[in-house]
Amino acid sequence: MPPRRAVTGRSQEPRKRFTEELKSLRAERGLSLRKLGEALGWDWSLFSKMEKGETLGGPEVVQALDQYYGTPKLLLTLWELAVADPTQFKERYRRYMTLEAEAISLWNYAPFLVPGLLQTEAYARTLMGAGSGFEGDELTRQVEARMGRRAVLEGENAPLFRTILSETVLRTALPVRAQWQEQLEDLLTMADRRNIAIQVVPHSAGLYALANTNVTFLKPTDGRTVAWVETAYSGETVEDPAAVDRLQHRYDLVRDLALSPAESRKFIMRTLEEAACEPSI
Numbered sequence: 363m364p365p366r367r368a369v370t371g372r373s374q375e376p377r378k379r380f381t382e383e384l385k386s387l388r389a390e391r392g393l394s395l396r397k398l399g400e401a402l403g404w405d406w407s408l409f410s411k412m413e414k415g416e417t418l419g420g421p422e423v424v425q426a427l428d429q430y431y432g433t434p435k436l437l438l439t440l441w442e443l444a445v446a447d448p449t450q451f452k453e454r455y456r457r458y459m460t461l462e463a464e465a466i467s468l469w470n471y472a473p474f475l476v477p478g479l480l481q482t483e484a485y486a487r488t489l490m491g492a493g494s495g496f497e498g499d500e501l502t503r504q505v506e507a508r509m510g511r512r513a514v515l516e517g518e519n520a521p522l523f524r525t526i527l528s529e530t531v532l533r534t535a536l537p538v539r540a541q542w543q544e545q546l547e548d549l550l551t552m553a554d555r556r557n558i559a560i561q562v563v564p565h566s567a568g569l570y571a572l573a574n575t576n577v578t579f580l581k582p583t584d585g586r587t588v589a590w591v592e593t594a595y596s597g598e599t600v601e602d603p604a605a606v607d608r609l610q611h612r613y614d615l616v617r618d619l620a621l622s623p624a625e626s627r628k629f630i631m632r633t634l635e636e637a638a639c640e641p642s643i
Contacts, residue, residue: 445510484541571612
């Protein structure tokens with residue numbers, strides 16, 4: 363059977379479809395970018411970048427556009443699809459992103475960095491700018507893509523998410539103190555959600571398994587468990603049951619050493635208090 367042709371002629375790639383609708387709606391009303399900016403109270407350059415695909419903007423501006431154009435949730439729906447689209451990630455990560463979006467539970471161990479699903483925009487921007495070499499529009503696109511992933515943990519059917527953080531994660535601060543405080547505060551906020559548990563392994567626990575391995579266990583709806591092992595350079599999906607069992611055993615050993623979620627919350631709060639008391643440079 364030949365591939366099905368698009369009826370509207372519009373792109374089926376989520377990000378491009380979003381920009382096409384933005385351009386079409388503005389053109390139908392004969393608006394200039396400046397006039398649109400004046401009408402909605404945003405700088406017109408933001409709408410220019412959105413129509414060029416340089417940025418997706420945030421949900422607030424997209425909702426304002428829907429209200430202005432009289433298109434209830436149309437643009438917001440397209441925006442959500444664009445933000446969650448796995449094709450915007452590097453090829454080797456797309457398999458993981460698909461599994462992440464479909465998982466009913468996610469268990470993670472983070473040795474050095476705040477997990478991607480819990481990163482604030484400032485944390486992600488600092489990390490990607492310094493560690494991944496992104497800059498300009500590409501940096502903005504990558505940060506938006508990562509922020510879009512946080513939606514996985516929201517909603518009534520959000521998966522159960524548990525992360526065990528090495529104390530190193532909490533001792534590696536951002537250069538800007540206010541941004542680091544924001545990240546720690548966000549961890550506390552996320553930990554209050556019913557589907558999220560955050561635990562900390564203090565340095566006093568000594569050496570332990572997985573000490574240098576960033577791993578996430580994902581359980582799709584079919585009941586099996588898949589592991590994602592990641593380094594600074596690459597990531598690997600582990601699906602062999604025996605290999606996954608070995609990693610899970612090591613994860614359980616780490617969990618035995620971790621503070622309880624309640625004690626971990628206190629630990630993060632102390633770290634936040636220490637950050638607030640540090641003298642400005």
